[in-house]
Amino acid sequence: MEILEAIRTMRVIRRFSPEPIPAELLDTIIRAGRHAGSSKNLQRWAFIVVHDRSTLERLSKVGAFAGHVAGATVAIALVTPAVGPNDPWSIMWDLGRTAQNMTLAAWSLGIGSVPATVYDQPLARSILGYPEDHWCEYILSLGYPADPSDLTRSPKAGGRRPLDEMLHDERW
């Protein structure tokens, strides 16, 4: 898929079909994440790929809006070094760039996605087993859309703030 079209048409998918994601497509998605640029090329990320249904169901309890993980075909937990109030913003900025690569690559392959924010870090850690000096702020749910028409439906009007509200010329 052409990149500008992928960016223009991408929508969040929260309900997934039972169709499995072929291993080579999942590999393409993960490699897209790996390719992202990062601050000083530090690549402060790791990906835990979860297929197991019972694990997905347990993971869906890590946050108030993580329910979609229970029905994901695959979840990718995005793990970084532990983040605290004094850690650089660049860890999450870089993670967002990685995630955008993954979700755009997925979309171009007809695969939908949505991120979940982890609120219960100890629960996520107990399920996923990442060490105390690491952190999982986001989990991506992935799968073919339950409603395939989601892939081609036009973006709804009013979904984004008007451009002139967010754009400044030369100075604020």
Add this chain to the structure above:
Amino acid sequence: MEILEAIRTMRVIRRFSPEPIPAELLDTIIRAGRHAGSSKNLQRWAFIVVHDRSTLERLSKVGAFAGHVAGATVAIALVTPAVGPNDPWSIMWDLGRTAQNMTLAAWSLGIGSVPATVYDQPLARSILGYPEDHWCEYILSLGYPADPSDLTRSPKAGGRRPLDEMLHDERW
């Protein structure tokens, strides 16, 4: 450009040609940023687009590695609500997703980019005029590459950590 190719081939560009960026292409890049998904669709971002050479030169002093801004054709300052130690990580995660959309869209149009981190917030604020309750953590430099072969050169080997170092199956 096909999205997987854009992701695979994109490289950071720090030196730019004097060729101007046509207004409609710059508009495409900015709209790509605007299209990004964000936490609760909050779209906590604003873009200050800078063409003025003397402003670009002043902006290049906001951080130790921001020198490339002086030679950018255009800089886009990425402004968010003010961030402090207690603010959610999602502001920078969302900003990373927006920036990735912009840089991928630019790349697909033959336009290179590189982000600069702002270390001197008061200086950036005095140059750009954003209010005290806002923050500018990153500035994107954009332009056609000074060396056009950068657009097609293969990524250098060893630029990314091996996949098996960052990938975990089901559990860490």
